[in-house]
Amino acid sequence: MTEKQEKILTTALQLFADKGYDATSTSKVAKAAGVSEGLIFRHFGNKEGLLNAIKQYGMEKAALVMGPILEEEDPKKIIKAALEMPFCIPKNQDPFWKLLYALKWQEDIYDNSMSDPLRHKLEGAFAKLKYKNPEAEAELVLILIDGVATSILLRKCENSEQVMQSVLAKYEL
Amino acid sequence: MTEKQEKILTTALQLFADKGYDATSTSKVAKAAGVSEGLIFRHFGNKEGLLNAIKQYGMEKAALVMGPILEEEDPKKIIKAALEMPFCIPKNQDPFWKLLYALKWQEDIYDNSMSDPLRHKLEGAFAKLKYKNPEAEAELVLILIDGVATSILLRKCENSEQVMQSVLAKYEL
DNA sequence: ATTTCCAGAGTGATTAATCACTCATTATTA
DNA sequence: TAATAATGAGTGATTAATCACTCTGGAAAT
CATH class of the missing domain: 1.10.10.60 (Homeodomain-like)
Structure with a gap:
């Protein structure tokens, strides 16, 4: 390059x-x-090629954060690490995630390929912990991750830390 | 018109x-x-005037859903109604919310004016229920609302109902 | 050790198409 | 008839993309 x-x-x-x-x-x-x-x-x-290059460039670095979670075996640690992910994103990767979140809304089909590995890992974790509906619980964690990431990226709230405390409490973590 | x-x-x-x-x-x-x-x-x-007209047009109808919640006094009912909001949005209002959520990411400053009344109502509700950190709890509910609405609007998950059951369970509702 | 050669990085003028927007004109209605 | 609703050709600016072109560093040939 x-x-x-x-x-x-x-x-x-x-x-x-x-x-x-x-x-x-x-x-x-x-x-x-x-x-x-x-x-x-x-x-x-072309312009789209430039966009794709940016996506790939960013995804490679994002995989570094996601990777360790997929290796983890302790179910509680998996859930905790997943929920804390939005806080682990370094500031210099903010533009990439802002772009990715913005693009979600104008792409014709939503791409699950990024979140699917984590979803399956979470389903397994909740199943081990005897939750009634592991699929729904996993989905909920993904929703929480997206929501918290959104509020951080848009600087919507200054008390994300306390919000995360409330979340973790609900999972007894 | x-x-x-x-x-x-x-x-x-x-x-x-x-x-x-x-x-x-x-x-x-x-x-x-x-x-x-x-x-x-x-x-x-101009083009922006058209956009503003669309916003106003949609906000008037959105206020109809938000209104009753702000009137409610029972704290548990407030929280439940707020969390169930994404399901109360009629299908024909989907485009409006898709547009609004997409625009968040390219507007320079985020506009809290829409969510603030609900936030304050929720803070009061959580305070009444003796939650430790009402502000963070209210923020968390708003994050959940945004997250669930997003997953519905993008048709990301088919089991939103079950997800909501998991959410309500965590608030003992 | 020169000279020749070439691939690829980089340029900037230029293309046709499209952009937001205007305006003189015509149709409709009160 | 007066006012408003609607038209569609037309504006200059900007768009994504292409073009012929120059420059540069290293390999190959002499």
């Missing part, structure tokens, strides 16, 4: 996350990255 | 919710609504 290639990628991520994918033109990306517009198309084919 | 005015409004809402606000041109709205493009600007001034 060239220096300019990486500059394009990070600049586009910033703009896409901040202003929105559709609202950000390739010419603005080029100008902000200090690069000719043609270079974007040389390296990434 | 003229027949064509309403046609513009509902058509734009459909397209904005489905394809995104930025990705939907006024000419596409006009064509889909079977109306001249100029008419949009005559009635709504």
Whole structure:
């Protein structure tokens, strides 16, 4: 990956996350990255190719957070680690997640491939703990993760820590 | 409100919710609504004016669902009604909420004005029930509402009902 | 050790299409 | 007839994408 290639990628991520994918033109990306517009198309084919490159770039780093949880065996630790995930996201990955959450709403089909491994892991954990409906409980944890992540990314609440305390209490963790 | 005015409004809402606000041109709205493009600007001034009209149009109907909860006095009923809100949204209001949730991510400052009345009502309810941290509990309910609404709007899960059962159980409702 | 060669990085002018928006004109209604 | 509703061609700006082109560093050939 060239220096300019990486500059394009990070600049586009910033703009896409901040202003929105559709609202950000390739010419603005080029100008902000200090690069000719043609270079974007040389390296990434088209605007969507640039977006896909950003997604892949971010997913590789996201896998590092998800990985250890999928290795864990203690059910309570699995649930706790999952619920604490939104707090483990480093600040410099915020734009990537903002972009991903924003895109959910305009993609035709929702992609479960990212959350499915965690869902299955959680279902197993709740089953071990003799919860009545492990599938629904797993789904609920995923909803909580999304909700907390959303409120953090949008800076909607300053007391996320206390909210998380309330959540953990409900699972006796 | 003229027949064509309403046609513009509902058509734009459909397209904005489905394809995104930025990705939907006024000419596409006009064509889909079977109306001249100029008419949009005559009635709504500009594209943002059209968006604002849609917001107001939807908020008036949303207030009908929110209203009764703010009147309620029994704390347990308040919490239960709040958590069940996502299920009370009629199907024909889905596009409006899809649009609203999508827009959250590209607006510069998040607008709390809609959720604040409910937040305060919930804080009061949790305080009455002697919860340790009413503010955090209220915030958590709002997060749950957003999360469940999201999963319903994106048709991410088919077992929302069971998820809600799990949620209500955690509040002993 | 020169010279030749070439692949790929990078440029910026340019394309056709589309964008939000305007306006003079016509149709409809009161 | 007066006012309003509606039209659709037209504006300049901007869009994503393409184009022919230059520059550069290293491999190959002499």
